[in-house]
Amino acid sequence: MADNSLSRRDALGLLIGAPLASACDRISSPKVSGAIRGGNAPLGHTLRQSPPSALPPVRRRVRTVIVGSGVAGLSCAWRLQHLGSADFELLELESQAGGTAAYGSDGVVPYPWGAHYVPVPGRHNRALTLLLREISALEPERPGQQPVAHEQLLVREPEERLFIDGAWQAGLYPSRGASAGDLKQRARFEALVTGWVKWRDARGRPAFTIPIAYASDDTEVLALDKLTAAQWCEQHGLSSARLLWYLGYACRDDFGTTLAQTSAWALMFYFCSRVREPEQESAPFIAWPEGNGRLTRHMAGVAGKRLRRSCVVREVVPSEQYVDLLVTEPHGGSYTLRADHVVLAVPRFIATRILRPWRRQAPKHNKLFSYSPWMVANLHLKQRPEAGAYPLAWDNVIYDSDALGYVVATHQALRDRGETIFTYYHPFCQTEPAEGRRRLLAMKHEDFAESVLTDLSRAHPDLRALTQRLDVWRWGHGMVRPVPGLAAVRQQVQKPHGRVHFAHSDLSGVGLFEEAQYHGVRAAEGIQRSRGQQFDSWIDS
Numbered sequence: 157m158a159d160n161s162l163s164r165r166d167a168l169g170l171l172i173g174a175p176l177a178s179a180c181d182r183i184s185s186p187k188v189s190g191a192i193r194g195g196n197a198p199l200g201h202t203l204r205q206s207p208p209s210a211l212p213p214v215r216r217r218v219r220t221v222i223v224g225s226g227v228a229g230l231s232c233a234w235r236l237q238h239l240g241s242a243d244f245e246l247l248e249l250e251s252q253a254g255g256t257a258a259y260g261s262d263g264v265v266p267y268p269w270g271a272h273y274v275p276v277p278g279r280h281n282r283a284l285t286l287l288l289r290e291i292s293a294l295e296p297e298r299p300g301q302q303p304v305a306h307e308q309l310l311v312r313e314p315e316e317r318l319f320i321d322g323a324w325q326a327g328l329y330p331s332r333g334a335s336a337g338d339l340k341q342r343a344r345f346e347a348l349v350t351g352w353v354k355w356r357d358a359r360g361r362p363a364f365t366i367p368i369a370y371a372s373d374d375t376e377v378l379a380l381d382k383l384t385a386a387q388w389c390e391q392h393g394l395s396s397a398r399l400l401w402y403l404g405y406a407c408r409d410d411f412g413t414t415l416a417q418t419s420a421w422a423l424m425f426y427f428c429s430r431v432r433e434p435e436q437e438s439a440p441f442i443a444w445p446e447g448n449g450r451l452t453r454h455m456a457g458v459a460g461k462r463l464r465r466s467c468v469v470r471e472v473v474p475s476e477q478y479v480d481l482l483v484t485e486p487h488g489g490s491y492t493l494r495a496d497h498v499v500l501a502v503p504r505f506i507a508t509r510i511l512r513p514w515r516r517q518a519p520k521h522n523k524l525f526s527y528s529p530w531m532v533a534n535l536h537l538k539q540r541p542e543a544g545a546y547p548l549a550w551d552n553v554i555y556d557s558d559a560l561g562y563v564v565a566t567h568q569a570l571r572d573r574g575e576t577i578f579t580y581y582h583p584f585c586q587t588e589p590a591e592g593r594r595r596l597l598a599m600k601h602e603d604f605a606e607s608v609l610t611d612l613s614r615a616h617p618d619l620r621a622l623t624q625r626l627d628v629w630r631w632g633h634g635m636v637r638p639v640p641g642l643a644a645v646r647q648q649v650q651k652p653h654g655r656v657h658f659a660h661s662d663l664s665g666v667g668l669f670e671e672a673q674y675h676g677v678r679a680a681e682g683i684q685r686s687r688g689q690q691f692d693s694w695i696d697s
Contacts, residue, residue: 188605190626193269195250196466203509207471211482214492220244220683221481221495223469223510226255227448227669228659229501230455231283231676237458239684239691245493246463247483253456253463256634256667259449260534260627264575267534267565268447269629272579274669275430275439276305280370283677283694284670291454293442302432311441311550312568319615320555324546328405330398330555341396345403348392349427353434364428367674368646368664369695371429380421381643388420401555409560411666412528412583413637422638422666443550445565447579448669472498473512474654497686499679501659503527503633504649511656521645525662528583529592530634533608535562535578536625541616548572557611558586580608583634593632604628635667650675657682 220236222229225248233246252258256270277284285303288294295304317324318332325332329342355363357372365371380388385407389400400415406426407418415423430438444450456463470490471482479498484490500507504525508518540548550568553561565577584592605626613619636642642665650663659679664671677695684691 187602188609188620188623188626190601190605190628192601192604192628192630194628194630195632203468203470203506207482208490211471211473211480211492212490214480214494217478217494217496218243218245219496220499221479221493221497222246222499222501223472223481224248224255224501224506224660225253225456225459225463225465226501226660227257227452227672228255228661228676228679229499230254230452230459231673232499232501232659232680233459233462233676234287234455235283235677235680235694236684239680239689241680241684241687241689242462244462246459247467247469247481247493248463248465249468251465253459253465254449254452255672256631257448257452257669258629259446259453261446263534263536263565263577265565265569265577266444266446266449267577268445268449268563268579269532269534270447270631270634271669272447272563273311273441273443274448274451275366275441276310277303277670278365278432278439279303280365281367281670283673286694287451287454287673288442291450305440305442308568309442309444311443312570314547314549315441316551316553317546317549318553318555324544324615326546328551328553329402334398338396338398341394341399342402344392345394345399349424349431350434352424352428353431362428364425366429366668366670367695368425368429368666368671369674369678373647378421378644380424381419381640383420384416384640385418385420385423386415388423389415405553405560408583408585409581410668411638412530412585412635413639414585417585417637417639419638419640419643421640421643425638425666443568445568451669469510471512472500472510472656474498474656476654479655495655497655497657497683499657499659499676499683501676501679503636503660503662505633507658511653513653519649521649524639524642524645526589526637526639527633527662528585528589528635528637529596530584530631531582531596531604532629532631533580533582533604534565534627534629535580535608535612535619535623536627537576537578537619537622538624539574539622540572540576541618541622544615552578552615554611554615557614558582559608559611562612578612580612582608589633589637596630596632601628636662636665638665650678652682 222232225246236244258269260267279302316328318328320330320332352363357374361372363372363377404415407413410426466486468484473480479495481493483493508514508522551563559582562578562580657679659675661667661672663675
């Protein structure tokens with residue numbers, strides 16, 4: 157068996173770089189309390205084992221079974237309920253529903269373990285608009301007008317800041333110390349973005365929008381999927397170190413990938429898809445202390461007792477008349493669940509392992525899917541650190557860090573003193589995903605804690621003394637990586653396999669709430685349409 161252990165210095169070097177890791181060796185600091193949390197990896201890894209050759213007896217039959225209770229699975233259940241099709245079960249491997257919208261509730265306020273905001277949707281995104289209205293997040297509807305979020309839910313100022321050259325500045329572009337050449341290249345990039353925001357195909361569709369299903373699939377747009385973001389920048393003469401850092405940060409933040417790994421299509425999608433009109437600001441963000449857990453908690457409530465947690469679906473066996481599922485319960489017993497239709501609301505690599513025909517011979521395009529590992533840490537602080545000349549923002553980033561900085565869970569509470577929680581994000585994207593996962597699993601809590609505190613202490617020298625607890629969540633397969641070639645197969649990967657349907661954000665090639673919700677609603681409507689039901693679609697444009 158391979159030795160996956162790492163020395164302390166090696167572990168820290170992988171997270172924060174060799175110079176800072178060496179500095180850690182010179183620091184003698186008390187151990188910070190906390191724990192490593194996260195998905196049930198041992199239970200999930202049972203999917204690597206071959207299932208038994210014969211299925212156990214059928215325990216019951218259900219009209220629809222949804223495998224996975226992330227955003228896509230919950231959205232599918234939510235839509236089925238609205239369509240009056242209440243005979244469904246939602247099976248979840250973990251003890252908590254929500255997928256990467258997981259959250260914690262044992263702090264001064266709830267806090268996210270993953271996705272932490274949604275932009276205010278355009279009126280074309282009917283599904284998200286309806287969901288937000290259900291939880292009273294939007295102001296009363298005005299005919300012909302775009303949705304408007306309640307003011308108290310919009311991220312308040314200051315929204316974001318960057319620590320560079322020993323001080324904080326407003327915004328995330330590193331403007332402090334930028335040369336005339338840097339600013340000229342930034343203006344050139346913004347002009348390229350404006351050109352794509354204005355662009356429309358022969359059918360009037362934009363090049364980029366959310367959900368992606370409403371965007372153009374014109375060859376001019378998809379040509380961007382044939383090269384990396386780094387290659388695209390080189391083609392356009394974009395070489396400013398500050399601009400490239402800013403664009404690279406955007407890719408790491410939304411996709412968990414570097415410029416050299418991200419497709420040029422995904423880079424343009426990031427900067428164009430949330431802009432409704434040329435030269436306008438992106439749509440404002442809606443945020444709750446627990447992040448998108450507020451939305452998944454509501455949808456899990458709609459599912460109610462039909463949501464069954466800590467269940468492992470070992471195998472999915474489709475036939476012409478029904479689909480059988482081999483289910484293992486928390487105590488270890490197994491049974492067969494028979495369904496008229498099944499929705500695999502799981503990442504593609506999981507679907508490949510549990511769908512019997514695919515385990516024997518998977519579609520070639522499945523090999524295009526890869527997933528970035530992430531580490532998320534929540535720092536429970538007894539007091540906010542000194543803010544410096546620029547006040548604490550919702551999103552706080554350190555220039556030249558491999559991590560993404562932190563968001564503040566109490567930011568929306570209008571309390572600028574006292575206890576708070578910093579949620580720190582770090583994608584492991586400097587190596588190939590498999591190597592990143594190996595490193596992620598090899599690190600101990602003290603290694604994670606030391607790396608986080610060393611990184612953030614550059615901006616907050618008093619942080620160690622203020623940290624009461626630091627917990628870590630390991631996401632081995634945090635989100636799909638939008639590498640070149642993936643956008644070209646979007647339509648193909650959405651097609652059902654007989655009575656087995658697919659719903660996950662990775663079918664769009666980007667790990668966004670809106671994409672997961674779209675595919676969950678699409679799967680639910682597709683099933684009901686196959687049953688002959690007529691209804692007003694929430695997604696057909």
